[in-house]
Amino acid sequence: xxxxxxxxxxxxxxxxxxxxxxxxxxxxxxxxxxxxxxxxxxxxxxxxxxxxxxxxxxxxxxxxxxxxxxxxxxxxxxxxxxxxxxxxxxxxxxxxxxxxxxxxxxxxxxxxxxxxxxxxxxxxxxxxxxxxxxxxxxxxxxxxxxxxxxxxxxxxxxxxxxxxxxxxxxxxxxxxxxxxxxxxxxxxxxxxxxxxxxxxxxxxxxxxxxxxxxxxxxxxxxxxxxxxxxxxxxxxxxxxxxxxxxxxxxxxxxxxxxxxxxxxxxxxxxxxxxxxxxxxxxxxxxxxxxxxxxxxxxxxxxxxxxxxxxxxxxxxxxxxxxxxxxxxxxxxxxxxxxxxxxxxxx
Amino acid sequence: xxxxxxxxxxxxxxxxxxxxxxxxxxxxxxxxxxxxxxxxxxxxxxxxxxxxxxxxxxxxxxxxxxxxxxxxxxxxxxxxxxxxxxxxxxxxxxxxxxxxxxxxxxxxxxxxxxxxxxxxxxxxxxxxxxxxxxxxxxxxxxxxxxxxxxxxxxxxxxxxxxxxxxxxxxxxxxxxxxxxxxxxxxxxxxxxxxxxxxxxxxxxxxxxxxxxxxxxxxxxxxxxxxxxxxxxxxxxxxxxxxxxxxxxxxxxxxxxxxxxxxxxxxxxxxxxxxxxxxxxxxxxxxxxxxxxxxxxxxxxxxxxxxxxxxxxxxxxxxxxxxxxxxxxxxxxxxxxx
Numbered sequence: 001x002x003x004x005x006x007x008x009x010x011x012x013x014x015x016x017x018x019x020x021x022x023x024x025x026x027x028x029x030x031x032x033x034x035x036x037x038x039x040x041x042x043x044x045x046x047x048x049x050x051x052x053x054x055x056x057x058x059x060x061x062x063x064x065x066x067x068x069x070x071x072x073x074x075x076x077x078x079x080x081x082x083x084x085x086x087x088x089x090x091x092x093x094x095x096x097x098x099x100x101x102x103x104x105x106x107x108x109x110x111x112x113x114x115x116x117x118x119x120x121x122x123x124x125x126x127x128x129x130x131x132x133x134x135x136x137x138x139x140x141x142x143x144x145x146x147x148x149x150x151x152x153x154x155x156x157x158x159x160x161x162x163x164x165x166x167x168x169x170x171x172x173x174x175x176x177x178x179x180x181x182x183x184x185x186x187x188x189x190x191x192x193x194x195x196x197x198x199x200x201x202x203x204x205x206x207x208x209x210x211x212x213x214x215x216x217x218x219x220x221x222x223x224x225x226x227x228x229x230x231x232x233x234x235x236x237x238x239x240x241x242x243x244x245x246x247x248x249x250x251x252x253x254x255x256x257x258x259x260x261x262x263x264x265x266x267x268x269x270x271x272x273x274x275x276x277x278x279x280x281x282x283x284x285x286x287x288x289x290x291x292x293x294x295x296x297x298x299x300x301x302x303x304x305x306x307x308x309x310x311x312x313x314x315x316x317x318x319x320x321x322x323x324x325x326x327x328x329x330x331x332x333x334x335x336x337x338x339x340x341x342x343x344x345x346x
Numbered sequence: 347x348x349x350x351x352x353x354x355x356x357x358x359x360x361x362x363x364x365x366x367x368x369x370x371x372x373x374x375x376x377x378x379x380x381x382x383x384x385x386x387x388x389x390x391x392x393x394x395x396x397x398x399x400x401x402x403x404x405x406x407x408x409x410x411x412x413x414x415x416x417x418x419x420x421x422x423x424x425x426x427x428x429x430x431x432x433x434x435x436x437x438x439x440x441x442x443x444x445x446x447x448x449x450x451x452x453x454x455x456x457x458x459x460x461x462x463x464x465x466x467x468x469x470x471x472x473x474x475x476x477x478x479x480x481x482x483x484x485x486x487x488x489x490x491x492x493x494x495x496x497x498x499x500x501x502x503x504x505x506x507x508x509x510x511x512x513x514x515x516x517x518x519x520x521x522x523x524x525x526x527x528x529x530x531x532x533x534x535x536x537x538x539x540x541x542x543x544x545x546x547x548x549x550x551x552x553x554x555x556x557x558x559x560x561x562x563x564x565x566x567x568x569x570x571x572x573x574x575x576x577x578x579x580x581x582x583x584x585x586x587x588x589x590x591x592x593x594x595x596x597x598x599x600x601x602x603x604x605x606x607x608x609x610x611x612x613x614x615x616x617x618x619x620x621x622x623x624x625x626x627x628x629x630x631x632x633x634x635x636x637x638x639x640x641x642x643x644x645x646x647x648x649x650x651x652x653x654x655x656x657x658x659x660x661x662x663x664x665x666x667x668x669x670x671x672x673x674x675x676x677x678x679x680x681x682x683x
Contacts, residue, residue, distance in 0.1 A: 092589030096588075097584075099584060105584045107585070108603070109602055156678075156679050
């Protein structure tokens with residue numbers, strides 16, 4: 001998994017939150033890496049640790065209530081162990097974030113321009129007028145019409161799609177090498193979603209930045225990602241190229257995600273195949289494989305499922321899966337049972 | 347923005363008219379419910395030796411024998427055109443704007459109130475500056491160090507502060523700092539600012555602090571709650587994600603949003619105090635509007651009390667108007683509304 005030319009290398013990341021009810025292990029031993037110009041999709045249900053991971057990469061966890069360990073190395077600097085002031089100076093300049101709901105993520109009292117100008121001027125010693133020109137230029141590049149007048153509008157005067165474009169402009173203001181998008185299209189309607197995804201793809205190529213896209217929407221992943229990381233209960237349970245993940249996924253949870261994805265090409269009569277049960281508690285994580293209480297194939301592991309945590313093991317070229325079932329058996333189930341079922345409903 | 351202000355201005359004028367009606371109504375009806383007649387009310391303004399004819403003449407001269415709406419109109423009209431009273435040997439002129447004429451003091455009410463306004467204004471603004479700084483600073487620090495010893499101590503003191511009445515804290519501080527320690531002047535020793543600014547501040551320092559402590563307690567709690575709320579907002583996380591310094595995040599993003607409700611309450615509180623800080627002025631014997639009102643009530647001088655009520659209401663309405671306009675400046679989302 002670690003590529004030699006990776007500029008972001010996350011090693012054994014653990015983010016735990018001590019609470020009155022116990023230790024919440026939001027992220028528990030996560031490793032991945034990313035190259036410039038590539039897109040990684042992190043997929044999982046609510047509470048699987050996706051957003052906590054992204055905030056961790058930005059170094060935004062408060063030392064008072066979060067315990068962060070492991071390494072997040074961005075171009076040679078470890079964000080976990082470096083002093084907070086250095087990390088602050090990296091934030092926005094070398095890594096930037098696009099948030100889910102642009103209405104609540106932008107300050108209601110400041111104009112869109114002022115917020116972009118602020119982001120640019122923290123890291124660049126330029127005058128306000130220079131920064132404003134930069135902001136207008138950025139707004140134009142993300143496709144906002146009449147940027148020189150819209151720059152003085154407040155967020156509430158923008159439409160949802162426009163706000164997300166402005167948010168992207170803000171994230172790009174300092175030309176960061178790493179861009180993290182946390183559910184960037186969830187708050188938008190479907191037609192706007194497609195526009196925003198197109199925009200992000202174009203801008204990523206233009207800026208040649210690494211992109212991490214966090215989502216529960218496999219459609220978004222299919223659209224943008226080169227590699228996919230599936231998270232469950234704070235751990236990576238499957239990792240591979242986007243092609244592999246859609247052609248030959250090997251984890252029963254990934255199959256579940258695929259089965260529960262609505263698809264227009266399957267017609268309205270097809271039923272979704274939801275995953276039974278609920279996401280695991282992050283305080284009392286199920287013993288053994290965290291997915292075993294919901295896994296249909298648990299019986300085939302010979303009791304291992306509830307007793308031993310499976311290793312994240314190689315299951316093909318660049319394909320890692322955390323599952324007790326033998327690789328051959330997983331491939332058989334996918335090709336003989338799951339894939340026909342998914343396609344049968346079309 | 348201009349239409350917004352005009353609309354609010356119109357509302358403010360309407361409020362004042364309604365307040366004047368209610369005020370006049372109360373002062374018209376209550377004595378009559380208590381069995382008062384035009385003659386019995388007028389008899390207070392003529393000497394004890396006056397006969398029934400003189401009393402009736404006085405009642406007519408004062409307009410007390412007129413129906414309610416005529417009396418109200420005469421009183422209301424006087425605010426714009428002034429009013430003349432004549433009965434027996436008494437000739438009284440109350441020039442516009444006439445908020446009433448005191449027959450006990452034999453003078454118009456408004457000049458008296460205006461004379462006392464600087465005292466009340468000095469008290470209100472001095473205290474307001476202290477409590478705003480003290481309250482907001484304490485509230486912000488408490489919110490940022492939530493659960494710390496500072497937070498608990500500050501909130502404990504604040505709880506005490508809002509609970510203790512001013513006539514108690516005022517008297518206790520007078521006893522300690524003025525009579526025992528002689529650090530400050532005793533009550534009633536007011537020096538106007540134009541006479542000697544240093545003496546002015548010195549004579550007001552104790553009332554300022556006493557009044558400010560009461561209000562800072564409330565403001566500290568309010569600011570703390572507001573800061574805790576805004577610091578959890580998504581846009582604060584965005585501000586941090588931009589790489590802003592924590593100080594900038596707290597002041598420019600957190601405090602800016604948390605101050606909006608504070609600005610509202612602040613405007614109303616200052617407006618209310620400008621119309622007479624009755625308890626504080628009485629406790630410290632300051633010759634302000636509040637003291638004037640208490641004296642008028644004790645002397646049963648109804649025109650004075652009515653003038654005071656309308657004058658105070660005017661300040662609250664003006665304060666409301668200012669708050670509305672300031673609100674639109676602070677929160678851009680209000681402007682379209």
